[in-house]
Amino acid sequence: MTNNSFYAIIDKEALKHNINYLKNFKNKNILPVIKANAYGHDILLISKLLYDLDIKTWAVARLSEALDIIENFKKFKISDYKILVFESIENYKILNENPNIFPSINSIKEFKAALANNIETERMSLKIDLGFGRNGILENEIESLKKLAKFNDWKFFGIFSHLFSATYDDGLVVIQKFTDIVNKLG
Incomplete structure (x- = not known):
């Protein structure tokens, strides 16, 4: 047996079925996370397949992944998609x-820098760190963010957190904490 003795078959109809199932399960849109080369399934293949299935917004971990997708999509003359990038991006x-890149904002400092560099809030997603030691706006920064937003009519692409590892009960506490923060920000 050689190292190349395995392969994966991507069944477009099965993927379409799974996407529709997930969308209909909670009657919500989905945001596929295709980081790490689409978890080994080829990020360029999967992003194009998702696009063809009318899923035009994805998330990746790294800016380099987003730039690879953008370069690939130029071949297809495709421009109506969005890529949320989880890592901090300081190259404004x-x-x-x-404009297809939608940055995650991981601190008040990043938020102010993005505004100063003319990044529209509609492209920004606020990441909240709920104590898992990951990147994100800290809970004690929420009041500062609220004060900044008080006199502005900002609309954001999204707000999210990362529930890294928790027991069921702890997870419920964290989800409630996140909900409280979202409600506090309005």
Whole structure:
């Protein structure tokens, strides 16, 4: 047996069925996370397949992944998609040149820098760190964020957190904490 003795078959109809099942289960849209080369399934293949299935918004971990997708989609003359990037992006030139990239904002400092570099809030997603030691806006920064937003009519692409590892009961506490923060921000 060689190292190349395995392969995966991506069944477009099965993927379509699974997407529709997930969307209908809670009557919500989905945001596929295709980081880490679509978990080994080829990020360029999967992003194009999702696009063809009318799923035009995805999340990746790294800016480099988003740039690879953008470069690939130029071949297809496709421009109506969005890529949420989880990592902090400090290269505002790249953000301004690539409107398909939707940055995660991981601190008040990043938020202010993004505003100063003309990144529209409609492209930003606020990541909240709920104590798992990951990146994100800290709970004690929420009041500062609320004060900043008080005199502005900002609309964001999204707000999210990362529930890294928790027991069921602890998970419920964290989800309630997140809900309280979202309600506090309005």
